[in-house]
Amino acid sequence: MNILIFGPNGSGKGTQGDLVKQKYQLAHIESGAIFREHIGGGTELGKKAKAYIDRGDLVPDDITIPMVLETLQSKGAKGWLLDGFPRNMVQAEKLYDALKAANIELDYVIEILLPREVAKNRIMGRRLCKTNNNHPNNIFIDAIKPDGDKCRVCGGELSARSDDQDEGAINKRHDIYYDTKTGTLAAAYFYKELAKKGATKYIELDGLGTIDSIKDTLLGQLA
Ligand code: AMP
Secondary structure: OEEEEEOOOOOOHHHHHHHHHHHHOOEEEEHHHHHHHHHHHOOHHHHHHHHHHHHOOOOOHHHHHHHHHHHHHHHOOOOEEEEOOOOOHHHHHHHHHHHHHOOOOOOEEEEEEOOHHHHHHHHHHEEEEOOOOOOOEEOOOHHHOOEOOEOOOOOOEEEOOHHHOOHHHHHHHHHHHOOOOOOHHHHHHHHHHHHHOOOOEEEEEEOOOOHHHHHHHHHHHOO
8 A cells, every 4th residue: 555644744644654554564754754864874865955954944856856766666665655755746746757657556645634823833832751752742732731741641851842842943844834836735735636536545634633533534544
């Protein structure tokens, strides 16, 4: 099974993606993570990409597109969940062309819908438990509100990630995501149109739901 997943930063895309990946044993291909590996490994590609990533800009298409297409080829033979790509119209079209040329089916496209203000608050409301990073705490989500200023799971100390508190950086990322003309939503809608012609299936999820309710809806719709 081959899947694309779209959702703004703060929509729970990572959490849902992990669940789907595990259930269907898919290679999780995340463009951002591939860049981070290159940067960590000090490769030429990593050096080129770093300045863009540090500024919160998109890495140019002539670097990103071949990198992702090669990873799909090398790691995706048994099915993939592609996350973080495509992020603009050019990438959407190139991916479509590459899949068509290689005769690869795109089974599902998932979009997690979340209003921009809500996504921003969710990012700014995230709190990290010092005892365990996986304990979910968010001051703006009722289901996972901290217990006072302590972790709701274990009572541990909480802190906020500095990049989660940088409103400018969050706005920049969301400007790209919510751009329906050439940005990430434009890329998502490109696939939504293809789904109307039967070329793939498009699943829309209400990101305002709880993690469990979104998961149940999603797994119910995947064959
Ligand atoms: P992420 O982990 O998805 O937030 O990605 C981290 C950074 O990697 C982004 O802010 C971009 O600078 C870069 N990046 C990831 N995916 C892409 C993409 N599809 N096109 C261009 N740049 C990307």
